[in-house]
Amino acid sequence: MPMIEHGGKSFEVDEEGYLVNLADWDENVAAYLAQEEKVEMSQSHWEVVNFLREYYGEYQIAPAIRVLTKAVAKKLGPDKGNNKYLYELFPYGPAKQACKIAGLPKPTGCI
Amino acid sequence: MTDEMDMEEGGVIKKFMFVNRKAPYGTIYALEGLEVVLISAAFEQDVSMAFIDDGVYELAKGQDTKAIGQKNFSPTYRALEGYDIEKLYVDQKSLDERGLTEADLLVDVQVMDSAELAAMMAEQDVLISF
Amino acid sequence: MLHIVNKSPFERNTLESCLRLATKGSAVLLTEDAVYAATTGSAAEGKIKAAMADLKIYALSPDLQARGMAGRVMDGVNLVDYGGFVDLVTEHSNCQSWL
Numbered sequence: 645m646p647m648i649e650h651g652g653k654s655f656e657v658d659e660e661g662y663l664v665n666l667a668d669w670d671e672n673v674a675a676y677l678a679q680e681e682k683v684e685m686s687q688s689h690w691e692v693v694n695f696l697r698e699y700y701g702e703y704q705i706a707p708a709i710r711v712l713t714k715a716v717a718k719k720l721g722p723d724k725g726n727n728k729y730l731y732e733l734f735p736y737g738p739a740k741q742a743c744k745i746a747g748l749p750k751p752t753g754c755i
Numbered sequence: 756m757t758d759e760m761d762m763e764e765g766g767v768i769k770k771f772m773f774v775n776r777k778a779p780y781g782t783i784y785a786l787e788g789l790e791v792v793l794i795s796a797a798f799e800q801d802v803s804m805a806f807i808d809d810g811v812y813e814l815a816k817g818q819d820t821k822a823i824g825q826k827n828f829s830p831t832y833r834a835l836e837g838y839d840i841e842k843l844y845v846d847q848k849s850l851d852e853r854g855l856t857e858a859d860l861l862v863d864v865q866v867m868d869s870a871e872l873a874a875m876m877a878e879q880d881v882l883i884s885f
Numbered sequence: 886m887l888h889i890v891n892k893s894p895f896e897r898n899t900l901e902s903c904l905r906l907a908t909k910g911s912a913v914l915l916t917e918d919a920v921y922a923a924t925t926g927s928a929a930e931g932k933i934k935a936a937m938a939d940l941k942i943y944a945l946s947p948d949l950q951a952r953g954m955a956g957r958v959m960d961g962v963n964l965v966d967y968g969g970f971v972d973l974v975t976e977h978s979n980c981q982s983w984l
Contacts, residue, residue, distance in 0.1 A: 703834035704826065708797060711837045774981065776902070784984075808902055848905070873906045877886050882981040 650676040662744050666700075669747030677745045681736070688724075689733050689745075695719065696746040706751040709739040769880040770801045775810035777885060779828070780820065785813045786828050788885030793831075796838040803842035803879075804835075805872065806864070810885075811849045814860040832862050846872055886911045887977035891984075893918035894929040899983045904936045914965070914973055915944040923949070924957040937961050945970060 645664060647654045651672050656664040661680065663669060674693060678685045685693075695716060699707055707715060709727075717725020724730075730738035739751040773792050777784035795802055806814060813832070820827040835843070843864040850856060850866065857866050867875065876882060888907050892899040900915075900922050907913060913936070915923050922929040923944040933942055946964045949955045958964065965973065974980060 702830060703837075704828055704830045705793070705834055707834070707837065708793070710797070711834075715837060776899075776984070807906070808898060846906075869905050873908045876906060876981060877908045877911070877979075879979055882979060884982050884984045 648676070660744075660750065662750055663747040666747055669697075673747065674745050677747070681734075681741050681745060683734060683741065683745065685745075686733075689742075691720065691724075692716070692730065692733060692738065692742050693746045696742055696748060700746070700748050706743045706746075706748040707739065708751050709737065712739050712751075766799075768799070768801055770878065771795060771803070771881045771883065772876060772879040773802070773804045774876075774882055774884045775804060775806050775813055776808040778809040778812040779818070780823065780825055784885045785810070786826075789813075789828060789831060791883070791885070792835070792840060793838060796840055802840050803844060803875075804840065805844045805846070805876065806849070807846040807872070808849050811845055811853060811855060811860075814843075814845070814862060814864065815855065816859055816861045829861060835862070844872060844875060887973055887980040888913045889980065889982045890915055890919040890922075891917040891982075894922040894927075894932070900929065900932070903981075903983045904932060904940070907936075907940055909939040910941075911939075912941045912943060912973060912977060914970065915942070915948075915962075916970075917945075917948055920944050920948045920952060920954060923959055923962045924954050925959050926957070930959060933959060933962070943969070943973065 645656045645658065648657055655668045655673060658664055663673070675685060678689070683689060696706065699715060713725050713727060713730060716730070734741040743749070743751055773788055775785060775788050779785040792802065792804060813829070818827050818829040843862060845860070845864045845866050847866050847868050857864065886908065888903050888911060890900050890903050890913065894900040896918070900919060903913060921927060922933055923942065936942060941963065942961065943963045943965050944958065946955065946966055949958060
C-alpha cells in the first residue's frame with residue numbers, strides 16, 4: 645500500500661489516495677488531502693466534510709452523490725443540497741473528492 | 756469519471772428482487788449482497804429485498820463486531836431508505852423458526868407469510884440470490 | 886417461474902424453502918448435490934412427491950450419473966441434460982437460484 649507523509653506521521657492510502665484507516669483522520673490530514681486535491685478548504689467545505697463523517701458514523705458507508713445531495717438538503721437546506729452548490733465546492737465530484745478529504749472510503753455505488 | 760453512471764433516458768424499469776438467505780459474518784454473501792443492492796440503486800429500477808432463512812439474521816438488532824475484527828455493516832441497512840430502497844420483505848416462517856419477531860429487526864420491514872412472499876417472488880423480472 | 890436448487894436436502898434447508906415459496910405451476914430443477922432429493926428411498930422423497938401435485942420437478946441427468954444415482958430416480962421426475970437446462974431457463978420468464 646502507498647503511504648503519505650504529513651506532520652511527521654505517515655498514513656496508509658489506497659491506490660486512489662483514500663485513507664485506509666479511518667482512525668488516522670484528523671483535520672490536519674484533511675487539510676493535507678484537500679491540498680492534494682487542489683481544494684481550498686472554507687467553512688462551507690468543512691461543513692460538507694463533517695456532514696460526510698457524520699453520515700459514515702451513522703450508516704458505515706460513504707453515500708452515493710444522489711444520496712448525499714438529498715441528505716444534505718434535508719439537514720442543511722435545499723440551497724446546499726443541490727448539485728450546483730456541491731460541485732462548486734468539490735469540482736471533481738462531491739462524493740468522491742469530499743469523501744477522500746473526509747478520510748472515508750470511495751462511495752458505494754460510485755463507478 | 757463521473758460519480759454515477761449516466762442513465763439512459765426513458766429506459767424500461769424492471770422489478771429486481773435481491774434474495775438474502777445467509778447470516779452475516781460467517782460468509783461474505785450478506786455484505787456482498789448489500790453492496791450490490793446499493794450499487795443497483797444507481798440504475799433506478801424497481802428494487803426490493805427479501806430476507807429468507809438465515810438472511811433474517813442480517814437485520815437483527817444489537818450487532819457488535821468489535822471483538823471479531825470485522826466491520827459491522829448492519830447500520831447500512833438503515834441507509835437503504837435514503838437510496839430509495841424501501842421494499843424490504845421478511846419471511847414470517849424464517850423469523851418464527853429463529854425465535855425472532857419484527858421488533859427484533861433494525862429497520863422497518865414488511866413481514867409476509869409464505870403465500871404472499873411466493874407471489875411477490877413470482878412477479879419479479881429478475882431475482883438475484885445471495 | 887423456474888427455481889433451481891443445487892444443495893443436498895440433507896445439508897441445507899434450501900429445497901424446503903424453495904418448495905414452500907414456489908407458486909403452483911412453477912418448475913423446480915434439481916442440480917449438483919440437490920439431485921439426491923430426486924432419488925427413491927431418501928428422506929426427501931415424500932417432500933418431492935407431495936410437491937409434484939403443484940410443481941414440475943426436473944433433475945439434471947449428468948449430475949445424477951456422476952453421483953451414481955441415475956438408476957434410482959423417482960417416478961415423475963423429469964430428466965434433462967444441459968440442453969434441457971437451457972430450454973427450461975428460456976421457457977420461463979424468471980428464475981430463482983437457491984444458492
